Amino acid sequence: MQTLEPILAEHPFFKNLDPKILQVIVGCATNVVFKAGEFIFREEGDAQEFYLIRKGQVALEIYAPGRGPITLQTLHDGNILGWSWLVPPYQWHFDARAVEETRAIALNGRCLRTKCEECHELGYELMKRFAFVVTQRIEALTLQVLDIYGDHRS
Amino acid sequence: MSEADQKGHPQTVFEAEGLQSLVETLARKGYQVIGPTVRDKAIVYAEMESAKDLPVGWTDRQDGGTYRLEKRQDEALFGYVVGPHSWKQFLHPPKARLCQAKRKGDCFEPRGEDREIPKRAFLGVRACELAAIAVQDRVLLQGTYTDPVYQARRGNIVLIAVNCTQAGGTCFCTSMGTGPKVTSGYDLALTEVLEDGKHYFVAQAGTEPGEEILREIPHREAQDPERQIAESLIAKAAGNMGRTLEAEGVHDLLVANLEHKRWDEAAKRCLTCGNCTLVCPTCFCTTVEDSTDLTGEQAERWRRWDSCFTLDFSYIHGGSVRPSARGRYRQWMTHKLATWHDQFGTSGCVGCGRCITWCPVGIDITEEARAIRETPVSQAAPSGKERSRANP
Amino acid sequence: MATTAVKEKPIPPVRAGEPMHPRPFKVLKNQPETHDTFTLELEPAEGPREFRFAPGQFNMLYVYGFGEVPISISGDPAEPGVLVHTIRAVGTVTRALERLKRGELVGVRGPFGTSWPVAEAQNQDLVIVAGGIGLAPLRPAMVQALSGREKFGKIVLLYGARTPDDLLYVRELEQWRSRLDLEILVTVDRALGTWRGNVGVVTTLFPRASYDPFHTLALVCGPEVMMRFVILELAKRGTPADKTYLSMERNMKCGIGLCGHCQIGPTFVCKEGPVYRFDRVKGLFGKREL
Numbered sequence: 001m002q003t004l005e006p007i008l009a010e011h012p013f014f015k016n017l018d019p020k021i022l023q024v025i026v027g028c029a030t031n032v033v034f035k036a037g038e039f040i041f042r043e044e045g046d047a048q049e050f051y052l053i054r055k056g057q058v059a060l061e062i063y064a065p066g067r068g069p070i071t072l073q074t075l076h077d078g079n080i081l082g083w084s085w086l087v088p089p090y091q092w093h094f095d096a097r098a099v100e101e102t103r104a105i106a107l108n109g110r111c112l113r114t115k116c117e118e119c120h121e122l123g124y125e126l127m128k129r130f131a132f133v134v135t136q137r138i139e140a141l142t143l144q145v146l147d148i149y150g151d152h153r154s
Numbered sequence: 155m156s157e158a159d160q161k162g163h164p165q166t167v168f169e170a171e172g173l174q175s176l177v178e179t180l181a182r183k184g185y186q187v188i189g190p191t192v193r194d195k196a197i198v199y200a201e202m203e204s205a206k207d208l209p210v211g212w213t214d215r216q217d218g219g220t221y222r223l224e225k226r227q228d229e230a231l232f233g234y235v236v237g238p239h240s241w242k243q244f245l246h247p248p249k250a251r252l253c254q255a256k257r258k259g260d261c262f263e264p265r266g267e268d269r270e271i272p273k274r275a276f277l278g279v280r281a282c283e284l285a286a287i288a289v290q291d292r293v294l295l296q297g298t299y300t301d302p303v304y305q306a307r308r309g310n311i312v313l314i315a316v317n318c319t320q321a322g323g324t325c326f327c328t329s330m331g332t333g334p335k336v337t338s339g340y341d342l343a344l345t346e347v348l349e350d351g352k353h354y355f356v357a358q359a360g361t362e363p364g365e366e367i368l369r370e371i372p373h374r375e376a377q378d379p380e381r382q383i384a385e386s387l388i389a390k391a392a393g394n395m396g397r398t399l400e401a402e403g404v405h406d407l408l409v410a411n412l413e414h415k416r417w418d419e420a421a422k423r424c425l426t427c428g429n430c431t432l433v434c435p436t437c438f439c440t441t442v443e444d445s446t447d448l449t450g451e452q453a454e455r456w457r458r459w460d461s462c463f464t465l466d467f468s469y470i471h472g473g474s475v476r477p478s479a480r481g482r483y484r485q486w487m488t489h490k491l492a493t494w495h496d497q498f499g500t501s502g503c504v505g506c507g508r509c510i511t512w513c514p515v516g517i518d519i520t521e522e523a524r525a526i527r528e529t530p531v532s533q534a535a536p537s538g539k540e541r542s543r544a545n546p
Numbered sequence: 547m548a549t550t551a552v553k554e555k556p557i558p559p560v561r562a563g564e565p566m567h568p569r570p571f572k573v574l575k576n577q578p579e580t581h582d583t584f585t586l587e588l589e590p591a592e593g594p595r596e597f598r599f600a601p602g603q604f605n606m607l608y609v610y611g612f613g614e615v616p617i618s619i620s621g622d623p624a625e626p627g628v629l630v631h632t633i634r635a636v637g638t639v640t641r642a643l644e645r646l647k648r649g650e651l652v653g654v655r656g657p658f659g660t661s662w663p664v665a666e667a668q669n670q671d672l673v674i675v676a677g678g679i680g681l682a683p684l685r686p687a688m689v690q691a692l693s694g695r696e697k698f699g700k701i702v703l704l705y706g707a708r709t710p711d712d713l714l715y716v717r718e719l720e721q722w723r724s725r726l727d728l729e730i731l732v733t734v735d736r737a738l739g740t741w742r743g744n745v746g747v748v749t750t751l752f753p754r755a756s757y758d759p760f761h762t763l764a765l766v767c768g769p770e771v772m773m774r775f776v777i778l779e780l781a782k783r784g785t786p787a788d789k790t791y792l793s794m795e796r797n798m799k800c801g802i803g804l805c806g807h808c809q810i811g812p813t814f815v816c817k818e819g820p821v822y823r824f825d826r827v828k829g830l831f832g833k834r835e836l
Contacts, residue, residue, distance in 0.1 A: 067738070068739055069739030070736060070738060071736065071738070071741060072736065072745065076753075077754075078753065143747040143775060144735045144746070146771060147708065147735070148769040149679070149735070149772075150708060151582070151634075152471060152473075252566045255568075257610060261591070261651040262610040262651055264568055264653065293804075297804065299565050299802040301804055302566075412833070412836070438804070440799075440800070440804070440806070441807070442566075442614065442799045442805065444611075444612070444614060446610075446611045450611060453610055460799075460805070460806070462809075468807070470796060475835060477835070478835060481835030481836075484835070485835075493809075493811055496811075496812030497814070
């Protein structure tokens with residue numbers, strides 16, 4: 001049976017990662033498939049994993065009483081889902097729902113955190129990549145907050 | 155030999171009384187004569203009936219935010235410079251109706267405008283003002299679209315220019331290359347000479363109509379000493395300018411210094427009252443206003459002067475693009491001295507000094523340009539108070 | 547003393563070609579697009595039956611008794627018999643336009659301004675990025691490109707709006723989406739749970755757009771903030787400033803370069819714009835209070 005190593009290596013998130021380091025985390029990885037409409041995680045649940053989306057579409061949602069679920073962002077092939085595993089209290093702040101059938105690699109948070117403490121080089125490589133993802137996400141969210149298409153007369 | 159005989163028009167002389175003859179000749183030829191006159195303690199341009207309407211024996215004292223009339227020791231007819239009026243109010247009027255519409259049920263029927271304007275003679279046009287008229291000709295007649303209001307008025311004008319024999323407190327035409335001597339664009343040019351008890355005008359036509367007018371005034375050929383005195387008076391005016399502005403490179407200077415802190419300092423003083431744009435002879439901005447009468451049966455479209463100093467001027471999407479005084483002052487000055495070149499190939503400033511005189515707080519465009527030139531931002535050190543690697 | 551009746555001087559008719567005189571056009575159709583946006587279809591009430599324009603140009607629209615506003619033309623340049631305007635009702639005049647019924651008159655002056663250089667994209671890819679109402683002035687460019695489809699490489703439309711209810715030309719978008727020779731990617735800033743499409747700003751669509759950034763002409767229109775980020779994204783991926791065009795907006799009164807209101811630095815938006823090649827306005831774009 002093939003390990004997940006080549007699948008991890010081809011994901012954009014791990015581009016240019018030293019194969020020796022990649023080997024360290026293969027043990028934390030599992031292959032997952034979510035059906036269309038299935039919740040990947042729920043708000044306030046334990047953030048035990050993060051996901052490298054290989055194929056599919058995921059909606060980040062928040063539920064407001066009287067308004068129903070509001071989609072904040074949709075993620076697609078190559079995107080990263082979830083970073084609450086990085087910082088305590090390791091809890092999700094949104095719902096994530098597969099809009100269509102979605103294939104992903106799940107990486108276990110505790111497994112990764114332990115390995116990062118043992119191998120700082122792995123820790124640094126992961127942080128670099130997450131910093132990039134988070135900055136991009138914040139820039140995009142900033143534009144959403146600005147409500148640029150809104151009518152700002154009032 | 156000076157440029158005296160350009161285009162073959164000889165220099166002539168007529169006595170001071172000839173001015174009355176000039177006014178009468180113009181009236182007889184069907185021109186409405188507009189010239190300088192004293193009104194409300196200023197010299198303004200208004201319809202004249204006789205040479206006696208001129209500000210005989212008056213002069214003006216001008217400085218930043220200051221304008222006073224004073225009596226002269228002599229009876230000069232043109233012994234002052236420019237006042238709050240410019241000729242633009244006659245060529246590019248403060249209000250003009252563009253068209254009308256009549257309501258017809260649920261629809262409307264547009265109607266055009268009658269553009270008949272009386273023939274006018276402008277008497278006493280200074281070199282800077284001729285330059286300003288040329289600047290407005292370029293803006294309003296030589297673009298992709300011409301302005302029919304300006305066009306209708308411009309064709310019917312006779313220009314009687316006057317060479318300045320003294321400079322004003324805020325004048326800087328020499329810096330802008332527009333005076334004090336008139337060089338083109340006039341029908342008749344006059345230089346007033348009062349000397350040794352004599353009072354006469356050295357006159358030279360610039361066009362055929364100018365020649366025709368001159369023919370009707372008793373005159374004779376100018377003698378060399380008379381020519382020389384006239385030239386020396388103009389030269390004296392050139393040497394006595396109240397202000398100077400280094401025009402060379404001012405475009406690039408301002409464009410490179412849009413974030414200069416001088417703009418903040420000007421903004422602290424500027425009231426954004428727009429006086430400068432009202433008195434400036436080249437400012438051309440207007441706005442369009444549509445209105446209906448009380449019954450709603452008749453609608454009119456009017457155009458009126460506007461100023462980039464108003465908040466509304468750049469209004470878009472619920473706010474002004476230039477909400478601060480700093481933004482608006484910078485817009486006006488960089489347009490006048492810099493971006494005007496990009497748009498029209500000349501400076502927008504003719505050095506008449508009106509904006510300095512009529513600014514209630516005396517902001518001086520020549521001083522602002524000088525201050526920026528002396529400390530350009532491009533040479534400033536990177537921002538941030540004293541940088542140091544050590545902990546002092 | 548007897549008074550003689552003064553004969554009223556006859557008022558001359560509107561001169562054809564007088565750029566400040568509105569030409570009356572009749573409303574054929576007033577179609578709501580979203581809660582605050584509508585599309586008017588107009589035809590000349592008198593005079594020549596055709597109104598020719600180039601994509602990207604605008605008209606000054608006049609409502610009797612209310613005033614005038616500059617509005618981009620949204621129709622098909624190859625259909626000069628109908629003049630189409632998509633308008634957002636946000637002020638007095640635009641709300642008056644919204645209330646117009648079939649048969650009523652609108653005054654039209656134009657077309658004014660510069661246009662999208664669609665022909666320049668021949669033998670290259672064409673990327674059209676629209677934000678909000680910005681799709682309205684880009685629609686004629688898309689329609690023109692599609693009418694000569696074989697001349698272009700890939701054609702991609704990236705369109706961002708506030709919410710799914712704010713999307714314009716929904717039916718036409720669906721038609722375009724069903725074509726195999728066109729890539730249409732749509733996103734909204736936020737959506738309720740029933741939306742199955744993308745949520746996120748329009749820049750997030752770029753990773754999924756397939757075009758060759760080195761052989762592309764990009765046309766961008768939307769709020770200035772959106773254009774700033776989109777142009778950055780285009781450049782990051784390799785499309786240079788001289789292959790990127792945007793549509794700028796400023797207050798307009800005369801539309802013919804004589805009133806001064808639309809000035810930005812050395813340019814008048816109604817004359818050298820509204821469509822500009824980005825490298826020519828790079829120094830002006832995004833500068834505060836310019």
